[in-house]
Amino acid sequence: MLRPMRTFLTAALVTVALSACGAPAAPAVDVSKGEIRADLKEYQVALTSNTVRAGQVTFLVRNVGGMAHNFVVVKTDAAPDKIPLDTEKQIAKEDGKVGGIDGVAPGKSANLRLDLAPGHYVVMCNIPTHYQLGMRAELTVQ
């Protein structure tokens, strides 16, 4: 009778310890290794760093919002809010695009690894109207 009871108690303690942690913590990102987390939501793109050294850069893209988003990286001299628009498609023009991820569903993550030359970049969600609503951020590659 003792042994099953102890097993039960151990299981109960493990459950308490796990629930105390809440949601699983996101793995740390290290910009010195070229890692940048990009959190997408309505209507914002949040980067853990706006500068990174040239070379291999890994964007750890997470959709923390409630609808699908995408992720586009363009090399441009334009400020984040000054990318020319394609008014017919209701998107930003993607001149200078160096890479992207098509559709990231809510709650999902995807990684994008790019070889980035030094310069000025804008990252955005370019689902129609999302760029205009504020889903953009600046990135400087040194």
Ligand SMILES: [Cu+2]
């Ligand atoms: Cu979006």
